[in-house]
């Protein structure tokens with residue numbers, strides 16, 4: 001009798017949990033992290049994951065890679081680390097490229113947006129930032145962000161790092 005009672009309770013509990021998790025998925029879909037200006041605030045105080053100096057022919061003109069005096073600093077928010085080879089939802093990486101002449105100040109970022117944002121490319125969103133960490137705005141007033149930012153230019157390179165979740169800088 002007791003055993004049967006326990007079994008009934010367990011079954012009801014299990015069904016409830018199963019039902020709730022199903023309805024949750026149906027209602028909201030996979031979780032998504034949508035970056036705002038606040039996301040990049042104070043990035044220069046984050047974990048410095050790497051600092052590269054000098055030109056890199058593989059970069060061409062991207063990230064100041066054709067400038068022998070360039071420094072490329074890569075910051076990881078909240079010490080994010082990949083789990084099972086994949087960065088977690090909400091992971092933010094900012095790269096600041098600058099040169100000694102002071103005429104190069106380029107801020108780019110990648111955010112693990114998740115959801116169904118860009119499933120074939122691990123759901124990263126690419127950004128151009130203004131110097132103050134705000135999302136840059138183009139001449140039409142649109143925020144410079146997206147999976148295919150600059151007609152897919154960012155992605156065309158970062159896809160080569162697919163085996164390390166589109167991130168090149170090893171921490």
Ligand code: HEC
Nearest residue numbers: 059062072093095108109110126127153154157167168169
């Ligand atoms: C020509 C290839 C190329 C293009 C185009 C490119 N990147 Fe990168 N990116 C790299 C490489 C290589 C690194 C690794 C660090 C380095 O070598 O400077 C990197 C590093 C980064 C990082 C730091 C994380 C990491 O992967 O190490 C961010 C953030 C980033 N890029 C964003 C962007 C964004 C946003 C764009 C488009 C506006 C872009 N990149 C375009 C090649 C490229």
